[in-house]
Amino acid sequence: MTCSTTSHLKFTAPRTKMAKKRKLDGNADVVKIGNKTISLEGYLSKKLKKEAPASDVKDERIQNPDLPLTETLPTVKSDAEDQQKSSKIPSSKRPAGDPEYLKTRQSLPLWAHQDEIRRLLRKDDVLVLVGETGSGKSTQVPQFLYQEEWCQKKRVRIGSQGRAEEVTVGGIIAITQPRRVAATTLAHRVSREAGTPLTGERGGSDKKGASSRGLVGYSVRFDHRVPPGTRIKFVTEGMLLQELLRDPHLRQYSAIVVDEIHERSVDVDLLSGFLKQIVSGDKAGRGGIPLKVVIMSATANVESIKKFFSGADDKRPQTPATQEAQPGPSVQYLQIEGRQYPVVATHTPKPVADIQETLLKTIFKLHTEEPLHDKYGPNDILAFLTGQEEIEGAQKLIEEYAATLGPKVPKIKVFPLFGQLSMEAQHEAFQPVKGDFTRKIVLATNIAETSVTVPGVRFVVDCGKAKVKQYRPRLGMESLLAKPISKSSAIQRAGRAGREGPGKCFRLYTQETYDDLQKTDLPEILRTDVLGAVLTMKARGIDDVLSFPLMDPPEVESVEKALLHLHLLGALADDGSITETGRKMVMFPVTAPYARVLLAAADPEYDCLLEVIDIISCITAGDDIFMQIQSEEVREEVEAFRKELSRREGDLLTYLTTMQLYVAENTDRAQWCKARRLNVRNMKQALNIRKQLRGLCVKQGMTKQPAPDPQPFSPISPEQADTILKCFLKGFALKTAMLAPDSSYVTAHGKHVVAIHPSSVLHGQKKEAIMFLEHVYTQKNYAKKVSAIQAAWIAEALEQ
DNA sequence: TGTCCCGGT
Numbered sequence: 001m002t003c004s005t006t007s008h009l010k011f012t013a014p015r016t017k018m019a020k021k022r023k024l025d026g027n028a029d030v031v032k033i034g035n036k037t038i039s040l041e042g043y044l045s046k047k048l049k050k051e052a053p054a055s056d057v058k059d060e061r062i063q064n065p066d067l068p069l070t071e072t073l074p075t076v077k078s079d080a081e082d083q084q085k086s087s088k089i090p091s092s093k094r095p096a097g098d099p100e101y102l103k104t105r106q107s108l109p110l111w112a113h114q115d116e117i118r119r120l121l122r123k124d125d126v127l128v129l130v131g132e133t134g135s136g137k138s139t140q141v142p143q144f145l146y147q148e149e150w151c152q153k154k155r156v157r158i159g160s161q162g163r164a165e166e167v168t169v170g171g172i173i174a175i176t177q178p179r180r181v182a183a184t185t186l187a188h189r190v191s192r193e194a195g196t197p198l199t200g201e202r203g204g205s206d207k208k209g210a211s212s213r214g215l216v217g218y219s220v221r222f223d224h225r226v227p228p229g230t231r232i233k234f235v236t237e238g239m240l241l242q243e244l245l246r247d248p249h250l251r252q253y254s255a256i257v258v259d260e261i262h263e264r265s266v267d268v269d270l271l272s273g274f275l276k277q278i279v280s281g282d283k284a285g286r287g288g289i290p291l292k293v294v295i296m297s298a299t300a301n302v303e304s305i306k307k308f309f310s311g312a313d314d315k316r317p318q319t320p321a322t323q324e325a326q327p328g329p330s331v332q333y334l335q336i337e338g339r340q341y342p343v344v345a346t347h348t349p350k351p352v353a354d355i356q357e358t359l360l361k362t363i364f365k366l367h368t369e370e371p372l373h374d375k376y377g378p379n380d381i382l383a384f385l386t387g388q389e390e391i392e393g394a395q396k397l398i399e400e401y402a403a404t405l406g407p408k409v410p411k412i413k414v415f416p417l418f419g420q421l422s423m424e425a426q427h428e429a430f431q432p433v434k435g436d437f438t439r440k441i442v443l444a445t446n447i448a449e450t451s452v453t454v455p456g457v458r459f460v461v462d463c464g465k466a467k468v469k470q471y472r473p474r475l476g477m478e479s480l481l482a483k484p485i486s487k488s489s490a491i492q493r494a495g496r497a498g499r500e501g502p503g504k505c506f507r508l509y510t511q512e513t514y515d516d517l518q519k520t521d522l523p524e525i526l527r528t529d530v531l532g533a534v535l536t537m538k539a540r541g542i543d544d545v546l547s548f549p550l551m552d553p554p555e556v557e558s559v560e561k562a563l564l565h566l567h568l569l570g571a572l573a574d575d576g577s578i579t580e581t582g583r584k585m586v587m588f589p590v591t592a593p594y595a596r597v598l599l600a601a602a603d604p605e606y607d608c609l610l611e612v613i614d615i616i617s618c619i620t621a622g623d624d625i626f627m628q629i630q631s632e633e634v635r636e637e638v639e640a641f642r643k644e645l646s647r648r649e650g651d652l653l654t655y656l657t658t659m660q661l662y663v664a665e666n667t668d669r670a671q672w673c674k675a676r677r678l679n680v681r682n683m684k685q686a687l688n689i690r691k692q693l694r695g696l697c698v699k700q701g702m703t704k705q706p707a708p709d710p711q712p713f714s715p716i717s718p719e720q721a722d723t724i725l726k727c728f729l730k731g732f733a734l735k736t737a738m739l740a741p742d743s744s745y746v747t748a749h750g751k752h753v754v755a756i757h758p759s760s761v762l763h764g765q766k767k768e769a770i771m772f773l774e775h776v777y778t779q780k781n782y783a784k785k786v787s788a789i790q791a792a793w794i795a796e797a798l799e800q
Numbered sequence: 801t802g803t804c805c806c807g808g809t
Contacts, residue, residue, distance in 0.1 A: 179807065221809060238809040267808065387805065419806060446805055467805035480805070524807090589809040623804060692809095758802040778804075 097143075098195035105193060108136030109337050114144045120332040121145065121255075121292055125279050126309050128295045128302050128331055132338025133495060137296050138182075138259050139190050142173045142232040145292075146215070151231075151254040156287025169289045170254035172230065176237045176271065178263050179451060180220040187218035187225070187234040194232075198225055221589070222688050237267035244274055244540055245586065249285035255292035261305065262297040262488070263450065264523035264551075266533055273549045274540065276309055280328050298338075299488050301520060306331050308551045341376075341498040343460075345505040352508050355390075355463050359383060360397050362461055362506050363441060370459070372410055372439055376501025378432065378456040380440040382448060384493050386467050386482040391416045391443045398441065410437050417444035417454070420623055423681050429454060449492055453499065460497040462490060464509040471529045473558040475750060476734065478529075479777040486521045490514060523552050530554050531592050534562040535571060538578045539586040569596045569731065588696060589689075590620055593731035593773075598693070600730040602702035608724050609703050611656055611716065613693045615724070618655035619773065619785060621686035624759060625658065627677045634677075641676045646761045649721045650770075650787030652728060654761050656716065659686065664713040725787050726797075729771060733797035737783065738769050745770060745783065748794050757782040769794060 097105075105111060110131060120127050131137035145151055153171030157164050177183040191198035196215040214227030218234040226233060235243075243250070250256065256275060261268055275293050283290060295305060307313035311328025352358045363381060370379055385391050395414045402412040415429035430452070433440040442454050446466050465482045466489070472478065485493075490507065497503025507514060525533060533554075537545045546559060566572045569592055571582030585595035594616050601612035618625050626642075629635045645661065647653035662683060665672045673680045697703050716724070729736075737745040737754055743766060744753045754775065756763045760783075762770070769791040772783035 236808065238807095242809055263807090265807070389803080418804095420804070449806085451806065469805070482805085586809095628803070755801085757804085759804075763803095764801045776804085779802095782803085784804090 098193055101193040105136070105140065108140060109134075109339055110136040110140045113334065113336055114140070116334065117141065117144055118148060120334065121294070122148070122150070124330050124332050125290045126293045126295070126329050126331045128297070128306050128309070128333050130297050130300050130302055130333075130335040132298055132336075132340065133499075134339035135336045137336070138175065138177075138186055139193065141257055141294060141296070142175055143190065143194065145255060145294075146173055146231045150290075150292065153254075154287075154289060156289060158285070158287045167251060167287065169251050169286050172253050173232050173255045173257060174240060174250075174253050175232070175234050175257040175259055176240050176268070177234060178237055178260050178265050178268065180223070180236055181451075182260075183218050183220050183234040183236050184223065187216055190232060190234075191216035197227065199227055222692070237265060237271055241267055241271060241274075241536065244271075248541065250278065250291060251286060253291060254289075255294065257294040257296060259296045260298065261295050262299045262520075264521070264525075266525045266528060269523060269525045269550055269552070270533060270536055272305075272308070272551060276311075276328075276549045279309070280311060299491075299520075300335065301488070302333075304551060306333060308549070340495060341500070341502045343494050343498040343503040343505050345494050345507060347507045347511040347514060348509060351510055351513070355385075355508060356394055356397060358508050359385075359394055359461060359463070360401060362508070363398060364401065366459055366506075367412060367439055367441075368409065372437070374501065376458070378440065379458040380433070380442070380454075380456040381459045381461065382442045382444060382454055382457040382496055383461040383463070384448065384466075385443055385445065385463055386465050387445060388416075388418050388420065391418060391445070394443055398443075410439055411435065413438050413440055415440065415442045417442050417448055417452075419445065419447055420627075420679075422679070426452070432456060448496065449489065454496070455500070457499065458497055458501055458503045460494055460503065460505040462493045462505060462507045464490070464507060464513065468527065470527045473529070473555075473561045475752070477752070477775040477777060477781070481778070484513075484517055486519060487514070487517045488520045490517060525550065526552055526554055529562070530558050531562045531565055534559060535566055535578075535582065535586060535592050538566075538572065539583060543577070566592065568733075569593065571596070584700065587700065589692065590616060594620070596731040597728050598697070599702075600727050601724075602697065606723055606727040608720065608727055609697060610694075610706055611720075611724055612727060613690055613697070614659040615652050615655045615728075617686040617690040617693060618659055620689055622679060622682035625655070625678050625682045625686060626759070627679050628759070629677055638675075638677050645676065647716075647721070648788070649718075649725065650762050651760050651785050652725065652773075652787045653716065653721050656724070659690070660711075660713050663687070663709045664711065666710045725771065725789055726793060728773075728787070729789070729793060729797040732771055732773055733794070735773060735775060735783075736769060736771050736789070736794045736797075738791055738794070739766055747775075748798070752781055754781045754783040756786050757784045760784065760786045762786045762788060 117127070117129070129137060129141070151170065151173065154169050155166055156169050158167050159165055175183075175186070177186065188198060191214060194215045197212050198214055198216055198218075199212060212227065213229035215230065216232045216234075217226035217230035218224070219226060219239055220236045221239065240256070258268060258271065258275070261272070272295075275291070278286075278291050279293055293309070295302075295309065297305070304313065309328065310331045348358070363383070366381060372379060383394070385394060395416055398412065398414050413433050417426060417429045429442050429444075432455075440456060442448070442457070444454070448454055464485060466485050467480055468483045469478055469480050494503075494505035494507075497505050534545050537548050542548045545563070546553075546556060563572065563576065566582070567574075567576075569581075569585075571579060571585050571592060573579050581596075581599060584599060585592055588595040588598055590598070597612055598609070598616065600606055601609040629638055645654055645658045647657055658678070662669065662672070662678075669683070670680055672678075673683055694703075694706055698705055734749040735747075736749070737747045740746045740753075745756070746753055754772070756765070756770070756772075757776075765788075767788035769789050770783065771787050771789045773785035774783070776782050776784060
C-alpha cells in the first residue's frame with residue numbers, strides 16, 4: 001500500500017519516533033497516561049479514514065446557509081415623513097454620526113429595516129425583534145430610535161388635582177445586557193459610531209471632559225459613565241432592577257430595550273414582569289406617556305415571549321387581580337437575518353463511550369487533515385467540555401500525544417479556558433497563536449458559548465453536555481451535575497465555528513441524541529432558589545407574588561418555601577408584608593441571608609460589622625479567593641504562606657484574616673497574592689465590594705466612617721471569633737450539622753449526611769458541630785464555607 | 801480524606 005495522502009504520511013513519520021520516545025509496550029498506536037490507555041489503532045489507518053467521513057452521518061446546515069456572504073450595501077430610502085421630521089431638528093443638534101463608521105453600519109442586515117422598526121414602534125408600544133448573531137441589533141436599534149418624537153423628554157402633570165406635581169418623563173433609551181463587559185463595550189462602540197465622547201463619572205466628576213456632552217453612556221456596578229445629555233444608556237439587567245426600586249415607573253426612560261432575552265437570567269425574567277405591568281397598566285405614574293419596550297432575542301423561538309407581553313398566556317391563578325387586568329398591548333414582531341457563515345455539523349454514528357478518547361481522535365484527525373490557514377484566516381479548534389477537571393485531563397492527553405508527532409506535522413498549542421482561570425491565562429486563549437506552523441486548540445467550558453468569543457475558530461467539537469446548577473427546594477440544597485445541553489445550546493456552540501468563515505462542528509453524540517435534546521434550556525428561575533426573586537418583588541410593591549407575571553412561573557411550593565424562609569429571616573411580617581428589616585436587606589448587593597447577617601452585625605449584641613463586611617466581601621467576590629493548587633511541590637511552598645492566614649475556627653475566620661492582612665500589606669499586593677495563590681482578580685473585586693458595603697452601612701447609619709486603610713493587623717480573639725460566628729447563625733441557622741458517632745456530619749435540618757468539601761480549611765477534621773454557607777451535591781453531598789461551632793449555639797439560633 | 805458550569809446588584 002502506498003501512502004497517498006499527506007495526512008497519512010504525517011502520521012507515519014512520528015510513529016517510530018513515538019515508540020522510541022515513549023516505550024509504549026511495542027504498540028505505537030496506544031497512548032498511556034496515568035491509568036488510562038487509549039488506542040488510536042484503526043482510527044488513523046486508511047481503512048477507517050475512508051469510512052469515517054461525513055458520507056454515513058447526517059449533515060446539518062446551521063443558520064442561513066443560503067445567505068450571501070458578500071456584503072451587500074442596501075440603498076437606504078428614507079420616507080418623506082422621516083425627512084420632514086429630521087429637518088425640523090436643527091442640524092447643530094442632530095449628531096450626524098461618525099462618517100468613518102457609516103459604511104460599516106450600512107452593511108449590517110439591520111440597516112435596511114430601520115424605517116420599518118421606527119414605523120412599528122410609532123404604531124405600538126411593544127416590539128419583539130429576532131436578530132441572529134451579527135445582525136447589528138444591539139448597536140443600531142437605539143441609534144434608530146432616539147430621535148423619534150415619542151423619545152423626547154416631556155413635562156407632564158402627575159397625580160390628582162389636590163396634590164398634582166409636574167415632572168419630567170422620558171428622553172432616554174436604556175438597553176439592558178446580561179453582562180458588564182457587553183454593556184461597556186457596546187457603549188464604547190456606539191459612542192464612536194455616533195462621534196460623541198463617552199466620558200464622565202456620573203455625568204462629569206472627572207476632570208477631563210467633565211463638561212462635554214455625549215449621546216451615549218453606560219452604568220454597571222462599580223463603573224458609571226453617563227455624560228450630560230445622554231440619550232442612549234447601556235446597563236446591566238441587575239442595574240435596571242435596582243433603578244426600579246427608586247423609580248417604579250422608570251420615568252427617565254422613553255424606551256427599554258431588553259437585549260439577549262433568550263439567555264433567560266432571573267433578572268431578565270423579573271424585569272420582563274415589571275415591564276409587562278408598566279406597558280399594560282394605566283400609565284398614570286408616567287403622566288399618561290407610554291413606555292416603549294423592545295425585546296430582542298438571538299433565537300427565533302419567541303412565541304411564548306410574544307404571548308407573554310400581549311397577555312395571551314395568562315398562566316397565573318385566577319384571582320380578582322388577574323380577572324380585572326386590562327387586555328394586553330398589541331405586540332409587533334420582526335425577524336432579521338443574521339450574518340453568519342454556514343456551519344456543517346456532523347454526529348457520531350454510534351454513542352460515544354469515552355469522551356476523552358473520541359475528543360483526542362477527532363482533534364488529531366482534524367489537525368492532520370485540515371489546513372492551518374485559508375483565505376478567511378486561521379483554522380483553529382474550539383472544544384466544549386463540562387469542567388475544569390475534564391479540560392485539564394484532555395489538555396494533558398493532547399499535549400502528550402502531540403509531543404510524539406514528527407517535525408513535519410504542524411505543532412499544537414492547547415489553551416484551557418474556564419471561569420476560575422486568571423485574567424492573563426484567559427487572555428492568552430484570545431491571542432493569535434505564535435508561530436506559523438502551529439494550530440491553536442482551545443478547550444473551554446460554557447464560558448465560550450456566550451460570555452466570550454474566541455477569534456480564529458473554524459472547527460468546533462461539542463461534547464453535548466454542560467454542568468448545570470439546580471436548586472432542590474424540598475432538600476434546601478443544590479446540585480451541580482453534567483447534563484445534556486439543549487438544541488438551542490448545541491446550535492449556539494456550532495455557530496462559534498462560523499464567525500469568520502464557513503465552519504465545521506463535530507458533535508460527539510449521535511443524530512438521534514441530538515433529535516431528543518430539549519428545545520431550550522430550563523430558564524434560571526426554575527433552577528434556582530427563588531428567595532432573592534421573591535424579596536425583589538416584595539420590595540418593589542408586589543403584595544401577591546404568586547400573581548406577578550412571569551414567563552415561566554416557579555412551582556407554588558418553591559415560592560411558599562421562599563416566603564417562609566424570608567419570614568424566618570425577619571424580612572416579612574406574619575401577614576406577608578415586607579418589614580423594615582426586609583427593606584433594609586434589599587439595599588445591599590448580597591443575597592438575603594448575607595444581608596440579614598450584616599444587619600445583625602450592626603446590632604450592639606454582636607457589634608462586628610466591619611469584620612462581617614470583610615468576610616462577606618471575600619465570599620461574594622467570586623468562586624473562591626483561594627486558588628486550587630496542582631502540584632505537591634507548590635503545595636508545600638504555598639502552605640507555609642497560607643498557614644498565617646488560616647484559623648482553626650474555619651473558613652469564615654480564615655477569610656477575615658486574609659482580608660485584614662491583604663489591606664495591611666502596602667508594598668506589593670499582587671506579589672503578596674501570588675505567593676499565597678490568591679486570585680488577584682477576586683481580591684480586587686472583594687476590596688470593591690468591601691468599599692461599597694462600608695459606604696452603604698455608613699449611609700444607613702449602621703456605623704460611623706471606618707478608619708482608612710491601611711490599618712495595622714491585629715488578630716481576632718477567640719471570643720470575638722465566637723461572636724462573629726454566632727452572628728452568621730442569624731442568617732444560616734438552617735445550614736448546620738452535628739458530628740454523628742460514625743464520624744459523619746448530619747444536618748440539623750433534614751438529617752442529611754454532608755461531607756466537608758476539600759476546599760475548606762476544616763476538610764478532614766472532626767468538630768462537635770459545623771455551620772456551612774453552601775450545600776452542593778456533586779460527587780457527594782458537600783458542605784462549603786464551613787466553620788466549627790458549638791452544638792448549643794444551633795438550638796439557640798433556631799429558637800429565635 | 802481529595803474539588804469548583806456561567807453571570808449579576
